[in-house]
Structures are given as structure tokens and as C-alpha cells.
Amino acid sequence: PPFWVVIPAAGIGSRMRADRPKQYLQLAGRSILEHTLDCFLDHPQLKGLVLCLAADDPFWPALPGASDPRIQRVDGGGERADSVLNGLLHLRELGAQEGDWVLVHDAARPNLARTDLDLLLAELANDPVGGLLAVPARDTLKRAGADGRVQETVDRSVIWQAYTPQMFHFAALHRALADALVAGVAVTDEASALEWAGLSPRLIEGRADNLKITRPEDLEWLRQRWVLKT
Ligand code: CTP
Ligand code: MG
Structure with a gap:
């Protein structure tokens, strides 16, 4: 199905401890962010792409792709969810309709395979809610106590790691994110906002x-x- 893309790229990458936000570090001769954008830009079903950047980001304008007319730049916000919400507001200006599919993908995931993107689109094309790419837990999982010792082993078979892209209908995603933020809910990915709204995203x-x-x-x-x- 046709889809819009929002790329949150307004983080500072504190855990990376580099001299710049991690999306601007080099990978095989290009920035991580350029690799990430490439995953979507030439997709035949792409309707538009919004890139959420820190307002004072000095790195983006220096990149070769900065003048690409397919990329709409907007300001990010304090948390990832604020950045995504800003991106969604801009999508509305670009003409996104209630039922349109929106894919949100972390700038810091440059290795999205086209086969995975197409799998997500195909699997969810007729889904009433939407969903996300995810990976089943591989290692044996332990619950830890405050003393740093194992309390118990957790059942791995029902645990997944949430990846991106996450794919939802424009109106449902916008409403869930906005409401969850107002309610002060911790929203670390789009799915968690929809879960909070009572919906069950597909893995x-x-x-x-x-x-x-x-x-x-x-x-x-x-x-x-x-x-x-x-
Ligand atoms: N992000 C964003 N706006 C924010 C915070 C994060 O757009 N206010 C983006 C990041 O740029 C990243 C993605 O959300 O592409 C996932 O977030 P994360 O991996 O946590 O990146 P950072 O917040 O930059 O890293 P850290 O948490 O280590 O500081
Ligand atoms: Mg972060």
C-alpha cells in the first residue's frame, strides 16, 4: 500500500558518547542518517517523507542529500515521541488522510532490509490496527533484583524486541500519541501509545x-x- 514515512532524528545520542549525534557518524563512507533515508526514498509506494531534526542541527545542511526535494524537514521535540508528533503534524499539511499508512523509523537504524520493509507493508496492508517489525528474544532472560542477583528466569517465548518501522493509520497514531503525551504516559515507541489507547499492534x-x-x-x-x- 502507499505510505508516508516519519524519521525521528532529533536525538543527541548520549549513550554513544561521540563528538556528534550518532545519526551523523560515518558508516561505509556516508552518514548513518543517509543510509537510513535510502531505505525509503526510492520506494515506489512512498507518498512523502518527513525528517525530524533538532532545531539547531548544524550537520544536516552539510550533507549532500540535504537539498533532496523528497525530504521535508521539521523540528524535533524534547523526547522521541514529541519529535514524531511534530512529524505527523507536518504530514497533515502535506495532505495525509485519516486512513493513510504512516511508517515511523528510527534514524539510528540504517540497516533496514527492503525485504523486511516490504514484508511489513504486505502483512499489515489489510490490518485494522497496524504493527511493527520485531525480533523474538534469543537469550535466556533473567529478572534482576536491586542487589544485581537473579530473581527468576523469564519465559522467553512470549518476549519480543520492538524494532522499527512501526506502521499505523495516520489518525489513530496521531490521536494515540497526542493523548498519551498529554496523559504523561511513557511512550518509547509508537506501539506503546496505541497499546495505551487499548489497541493491539501486530508483531x-x-x-x-x-x-x-x-x-x-x-x-x-x-x-x-x-x-x-x-
Ligand atoms: N529522537 C528524536 N527526538 C528526540 C530523541 C530521540 O527524534 N528528542 C530519535 C533519535 O535521533 C533516534 C531515535 O529517536 O534516531 C531513537 O532514539 P535513541 O536511540 O534513544 O536516540 P538518542 O535519544 O539520540 O540516543 P540517547 O538516548 O543515547 O541519547
Ligand atoms: Mg534516547
Whole structure:
């Protein structure tokens, strides 16, 4: 189905401890953010893409892709959910309709495979709610106590890691995010806002290598992988 994309890229990457926000670190000769944008820009079903950036971001204008007319820049907000909400407001100006599909994808996930994107779109095309790419938990899971000791082993079979893209209808996502933020609910991904609104997003199993770059070793891992790919 046709879809809109919102890319939250207004974070500072504190856990990365680099000299700039992680989306501007280099991966195989280009910034992470450019790789991420590439996952969507040439998709035949793309209706438009909104990129949420820090208002004073000095790095984006220096990139070759900054003048690409397919990319609409908006200001991000204090938390990821605020950034996404700003992006959605701009989508409305671009003409997004209530029932249109919107995909939200972290700027810090440059390794989204086209096959996973198309799987998500195909699996959810007729879904009443929408859903997200996710990966089943692999390791044995422990619940920890405050003393740093194991309290118990958690049933792994029902635990998934939430990835992105997350795909929802424009109006439902906008309402859920806005209401959840007003209510002061912790919203770390789009699905959690819809869950809070009483809906059950579908989990679509994706590739584990669509990981979010959070810490330096994530980027090291991806750099090694890119060498093998190319
Ligand atoms: N993000 C955003 N606006 C914010 C915070 C985060 O658009 N106010 C974006 C980040 O740029 C990132 C994505 O949301 O692409 C996922 O967030 P995260 O991995 O937490 O990135 P950062 O917040 O930048 O990193 P950290 O939490 O380590 O500071
Ligand atoms: Mg963060």
C-alpha cells in the first residue's frame, strides 16, 4: 500500500558518547542518517517523507542529500515521541488522510532490509490496527533484583524486541500519541501509545540486524558487516 514515512532524528545520542549525534557518524563512507533515508526514498509506494531534526542541527545542511526535494524537514521535540508528533503534524499539511499508512523509523537504524520493509507493508496492508517489525528474544532472560542477583528466569517465548518501522493509520497514531503525551504516559515507541489507547499492534518478525545503533559496539558491528556486504 502507499505510505508516508516519519524519521525521528532529533536525538543527541548520549549513550554513544561521540563528538556528534550518532545519526551523523560515518558508516561505509556516508552518514548513518543517509543510509537510513535510502531505505525509503526510492520506494515506489512512498507518498512523502518527513525528517525530524533538532532545531539547531548544524550537520544536516552539510550533507549532500540535504537539498533532496523528497525530504521535508521539521523540528524535533524534547523526547522521541514529541519529535514524531511534530512529524505527523507536518504530514497533515502535506495532505495525509485519516486512513493513510504512516511508517515511523528510527534514524539510528540504517540497516533496514527492503525485504523486511516490504514484508511489513504486505502483512499489515489489510490490518485494522497496524504493527511493527520485531525480533523474538534469543537469550535466556533473567529478572534482576536491586542487589544485581537473579530473581527468576523469564519465559522467553512470549518476549519480543520492538524494532522499527512501526506502521499505523495516520489518525489513530496521531490521536494515540497526542493523548498519551498529554496523559504523561511513557511512550518509547509508537506501539506503546496505541497499546495505551487499548489497541493491539501486530508483531511482524524481522531481521535482527535491523538493530538500533545505541552504543559504540553497535556501530563497530555494523561497520564490520558493511565491509562484508560490499
Ligand atoms: N529522537 C528524536 N527526538 C528526540 C530523541 C530521540 O527524534 N528528542 C530519535 C533519535 O535521533 C533516534 C531515535 O529517536 O534516531 C531513537 O532514539 P535513541 O536511540 O534513544 O536516540 P538518542 O535519544 O539520540 O540516543 P540517547 O538516548 O543515547 O541519547
Ligand atoms: Mg534516547
